[in-house]
Amino acid sequence: MELSPLFISLQTAAAATAAAFFPGILAARWLAHTPPGKGKALADGLLIMPLLLPPTVIGFLLLLIFGNRGLLGRTLSEWGLPIVFTWPGAVIAAAVVTFPLMYRTARGAFEQVDPDMLDAARTMGDTEWRLFWRILLPLSWPGITSGIILSFARALGEFGATLMLAGNIPGKTQTMPIAIYFAVEGGKRDVALVWTLIMIAVATTIVLSLNYWSDRRQNFAGRHKGK
């Protein structure tokens, strides 16, 4: 049995999580401490959209953008960076679908931080950028970690958008969920079963590590006791 779908899946999920991480926490930082209002609600709605739309809709929209008829897609192709039916395409599809999870968990974690602490850092001479690194991020780190894990899990399971943008190219863009689908379609039920067991194992690991992190979150002082 070809094992490439496992590695492609892990690589794609890791790259997609990394790609969603920075825009995710920047958007979270931006919206976490803005006062409620119409603008905030609208921005939040747009950012969360990929979570609400069916993955095939995301996949189709991405095709419109990155396909040869789309301006961005044509330009990238000319530069020798085709997206459609490539591994970067799989990463982009998974990152877009994953982004809302990253953004939402990070925002929740930021909102948990007492705003007085940020104000305290401000009165003590910190710039916004510096207090983000010195106060906000360390204090919300446990929450952000669970955001990373959730995003990774979601990226790992991504099927619809990936298939539409990156297709099913064994050894290149064929991830585990896609391998399962085509195995079943091709009548290879035993192969599908193996992949399914592997996916269950990975999911279990993720759930366990999530619980581990949320335990750490409850006991903040404990994190430093060993020091």
Add this chain to the structure above:
Amino acid sequence: MTLYVDIEKNLPGFKLSVSFTAANNTLGLLGSSGSGKTMTLRCIAGLLTPDRGKIVLNDRVFFDAEKGINLPSRERKVGYLFQNYALFPHLSVEQNISFGLRHCPRQEQSRRVAEMLEMMNLKGLKNRYPRQLSGGQQQRVALARSLVLEPEVLLLDEPFSALDDCLRDQLEEQLRETLGKYHGHSLYITHNIEEAYRICSELLLLEEGRIAASGLREELFKRPPNTLAARLTGCKNLSRIRHIAHDTVEALDWGCRLLVPSINYPLPSINYPLPTINSPLHSINSPLPTKGGEGKGEGGEDKDKGEGGEGNYWIGIREHQLSFVNDKTLTNTFPCRTTSVSESPHSVTLTLRLDGAHNPPGGNLQAFLYKDAWEVLHKQPYPWLVRFEPAKLFLTKEK
């Protein structure tokens, strides 16, 4: 050193409009919750931007709406002690204190931190984390963290509200000591009247985003300039008055006529003695004064003068300054009875009604007694005799 503040800020349902100048000591901002105390402090610290006005500390302009100046918080060099201290839970005591010293060379950093640890009695705790400290220790760390930056002004936002009573007294002592050592302005906000009086020599009374009164604490408590200030400084007994003679007023809400010493009387008056009126009056039956049918016995001239000041002035006396006497002939002494009693461990607050006063519109008089005095008084038969000692009465403007 002067701190000049003159700001306005509009929020839905609330308008902050304060202006004051603070001299070189501890200024207290006293007001109930929602009066705009914290908002004022946040504007000074640069954590909130006013809509209009100016904030200047010494020569440094923090904020000037007209010139478009708004110094960011980090450049204002203002110490801020938060209500819940806002210590950084992921940093040790030492790291918390050195947080703002990033720009200093390492050596100076550790010297200053060591100095602060010493001064604040935190030496043994420098490697602990905030969660591992008691409320009092946390407060000391928070103070140390602000003071180590040698701020020109220290803003304290209800530093004792997070503590229980027992600890509060101890810490207050410590804080007063620390503030004594610190040479800069401090602005202290609280809703606790007694605490404000103990800690601050000068007070600013805030109500609904406006300053009701300001001044030296002794003056404010002795002669509050208006009824709002009187209430904010804890005066429960206030009554509208009607001018009867140059040194006599009728307290409409209590139902009696009172002799008022001319020095306390803000209306122009001639200083000669008049016979004291010692009993509650017939005229109480018609509590609201009308121009025609009132005060038959009074001279018309006097009455007109009274009408001029009427409604603008109130009379007040603090609850602990009402005294119970045995001599009916003393000035301002009236028979009374109590309508309710509220007991505390060492004292009693009585609600009184003067005999013959029929449902006075403003309601009640409150008297404060220590338990020993109460033990004696409550065994006596009605009517008791309550005295409004003239020197303790104050007249104050309506607001």
